[in-house]
Amino acid sequence: MGEESTLKAIQSKYEALRADINEAVRRRWAAAEARALGPKGIRLVAQATGLSLPTVRRGMRELRQGIPQEVFRARRPGGGRRKLTAKDATLLADLEALVDPATRGDPTSPLRWTCKSTLKLAEELHNQGHGLSAHTVGEVLHRQGYSLQSNRKTREGAQHPDRNAQFEYLNARVKEFQERGSPVISVDAKKKELVGDFKNAGREWNPKGQPPRVRVHDFVDEELGKALPYGVYDMGANEGWVSVGVTHDTPAFAIATIRTWWLEMGSVRYPKAKELLIIADSGGSNSARARLWKVELQHLADEMGLRMAVSHLPPGTSKWNKMSIG
Template structure:
């Protein structure tokens, strides 16, 4: 049995010396039968588990494509900032874009209770749908509450700015009225990337409108999964959306708004009416001004803006 598995591995074993196969028990039963033995698939399944220690496992997505040289230093800096803002009762928000969703009668993973059958298209051709929806999240780290906006068009810095403004108007200002600063945790790429000037301009406008200082701390490159919003909001929203066919943007709103956890997560969902266009650039006034102040230490990831 061991010999057959070693010659039928599903590609290269993850670790030298480990057994790994994608062959079914029925296939292995036929191979052994050709060698002159009769062993049922059920027996092979038991032997694989009990004798060879082979369990059924999926591959884990936990190998980083790369590593930032200042990774540890930036995580230490983020931890310091979070302690500082927490002690002063100032807001700490984590922001990011969730996976885009196609609108239409498309199949989605998950099950639901129904007295009949749910029928969807047999192919996921974008042309058969009504476009895509961009879910953008603003997660309040301190209160375990979030606002998710649903937008059409492109994922841009303007969408980020509108989402943060809406979170403040609907949730933030009631909890943090009188706060002098706000800490924003974001990935290093995407519409809220550390090099996106349109995102920087939106932050400056928000700071000017609210009259508070915004401090931004970006997670190091290749570390987006450590952003609090990913493992404290998006994973739970994904569970709420399983099995739901997105015939309309309202269906996404209704399903996502039901997201809750035993630890008290609260999620509000809003639909943005604006269509966000690709290619919008920061204004000349902002580009020629001095509105973003980068820190002396790790300036790529850390900066502030004051209106």
């Protein structure tokens, strides 16, 4: 019998017996199995059952000495070291008061903004007369149903009574243009990125112990500058175009990106188009209030010979912009 099959056999027998035997019988049974397996028996039994090597060796000694089972007292239910929450009556209440979300931002709270650190929690509990380590704080929190979590964006804020009607209007307008075979695009500026050897989220495969070296501080490199992506998404063709600027997100840059998309992609796909619908956010370079955006857009319409219509998403709904989702 191979070692793997031996481990499975021992584990199967142990799982069948463990619920009905106490600690003393458990270690003697493990010792008997180990003795039957020979020199490697202690290691194999410990590996299969999860019992420690000293426990199995202790069972071996008891079998050799022939001491009756009645001499050994099995641990009674509830025996062993008492939990800290049972010995310290105020520990749980004091701990929950520290992590209570209602007191997290309270200036009088001793742990505002740091209440999720078990090290800080243990330090503050020690100041209150509770002696326990950061690891124990974590165990107590887990037993009480706590877990380490980050913030989640779920609060939308006030909902405008016409919000549904606004989106229904936008949807109807997009369908109207698409039914006529006219292009509909969604535009948006994406997150600015520093250019150079800066730290960024994510991981990649490298030789062990040789992580890529990046700068400690995220200061703009005067020579390389920043990358400013501005995207155009063709909602009918499910294709996109992104231009990357190196100065600022301005209406002139936004219009230049739309012009490039039209020359490189739009005019090829829609050679007979007479109109264009642009869906944009209410802020940024393509803001509904940006005068330069409207001026540059008129220049582009004259240049391309297209009737241009712009529909802006309501404030606070930019995440529904197709360009942002893409």
